[in-house]
Amino acid sequence: MSGRYFDAPVIGLDLGGTKIAAALVGADGTVLARHTLATPATEGARAVLDALAAGARAVWAPGAAAIGVAAAGVIDPATGTVTSATDTIRGWAGTALAAGLATRTGLPVACDNDVRAAAATELAGLGEDGILIYAAVGTGVGGAVAAAGRVLHGAAGIAGHLGHLPSPEADGLPCTCGATGHLEAIAAGPAITAHYARLGGERADRLQTVAERAARGDPHATRAITLGARATGRALGGLANALGPHRVVVAGGVSRVGALYRDALCAAFTAELMPPLRALRPVPPHGGADAAVLGAAALTRTLPLHRPETTGVAP
The missing domain is CATH 3.30.420.40 (ATPase, nucleotide binding domain)
Structure with missing residues (x-):
């Protein structure tokens, strides 16, 4: 699925242990809208997935094509799961991240580790x-x-x-x-x-x-x-x-x-x-404060998309 290109905005979500940053990113990489909310890190995976969905809804606009999530933890992009995590986010290891968020939002989801997503924005040159x-x-x-x-x-x-x-x-x-x-x-x-x-x-x-x-x-x-x-x-x-x-x-x-x-x-x-x-x-x-959300949005163009109609129920 790599190499796809959306001629439409996508949503980038950066999930950290303290906050979630959300952005609507245009096809040209312009940030069109931003929102930040606290990570409910002590409340379990369901609460974190709910917060991610809330962040996505806060920046959503008609025509938004997909969601990219840059998340804390060891993330397997192929399965869309958190394979390992520290206790910074309680109960995060084993979470079906892509499935849970796709179910909540109705949009296809790509995901990877948050720092890897931000690092991808530094490769130019x-x-x-x-x-x-x-x-x-x-x-x-x-x-x-x-x-x-x-x-x-x-x-x-x-x-x-x-x-x-x-x-x-x-x-x-x-x-x-x-x-x-x-x-x-x-x-x-x-x-x-x-x-x-x-x-x-x-x-x-x-x-x-x-x-x-x-x-x-x-x-x-x-x-x-x-x-x-x-x-x-x-x-x-x-x-x-x-x-x-x-x-x-x-x-x-x-x-x-x-x-x-x-x-x-x-x-x-x-x-x-x-x-x-x-x-x-x-x-x-190089990317400044927007590096993480821009990297998250870019995941939708390079990694597998997990679509709502093929995902299971949220954890």
């Missing part, structure tokens, strides 16, 4: 042999790897899950996947906030609060943010040595907290690089 490493640091730590013009899915659809690389900075810390010592346990937004408290900082409800305190000179906040940044930079630098990328992109809400974070990540990344890569630097995504 890389060339036939270009290699891309894409990291998204937010509620969790996700990633994607692309080579020869396509984003890799790998065995079981798990390629690119950078947040579950071992990280010395996270030694002994529990990860959302159930293991310990993974990058996500020290580098994700909630992980940095939790580490700030472990260092002795006053209670903070979110990363932005920690960042504001760091800007005012709070040493615990500064240490927590720079440690998360260094852990991410070291992991990406090691991957760069292994893969020889032409571009390394760092996206996500954590990457936007300020120069303190960016400078620490870049310094740690550069320190890991072998000499032939010393000029390589992490860069922000």
Whole structure:
């Protein structure tokens, strides 16, 4: 089914652990409408599918041809299911994502991992042999790897899950996947906030609060943010040595907290690089805030569509 082209708008949905972003995207890639709502991450898969359907309805317009969903978790585009997931979204593993959403909306649905979908928008200009490493640091730590013009899915659809690389900075810390010592346990937004408290900082409800305190000179906040940044930079630098990328992109809400974070990540990344890569630097995504929803919409043109009339009941 690859290579299809809709001469009509499609809906792009970006599902993260905190929020759902929805957009109506024209055939030329223009965002025609936007809507954002909270992810009911603790309420189970049915509630999340209902919220996705609500987001789609909020931006729907007559003639909308399909829905593309860029979702957290390990996604199998061929079956439209969530094959594995952390507990960031309760009960998400095993969800029939495409079937559930097609049933709720009456539109055909294509789906993939959220970070892979966003990474696909970064491939222009890389060339036939270009290699891309894409990291998204937010509620969790996700990633994607692309080579020869396509984003890799790998065995079981798990390629690119950078947040579950071992990280010395996270030694002994529990990860959302159930293991310990993974990058996500020290580098994700909630992980940095939790580490700030472990260092002795006053209670903070979110990363932005920690960042504001760091800007005012709070040493615990500064240490927590720079440690998360260094852990991410070291992991990406090691991957760069292994893969020889032409571009390394760092996206996500954590990457936007300020120069303190960016400078620490870049310094740690550069320190890991072998000499032939010393000029390589992490860069922000080209697509800006719309990258995820644009990537989601593009899935409808490249991945299998799961149609309402052939899908089963929602989970």
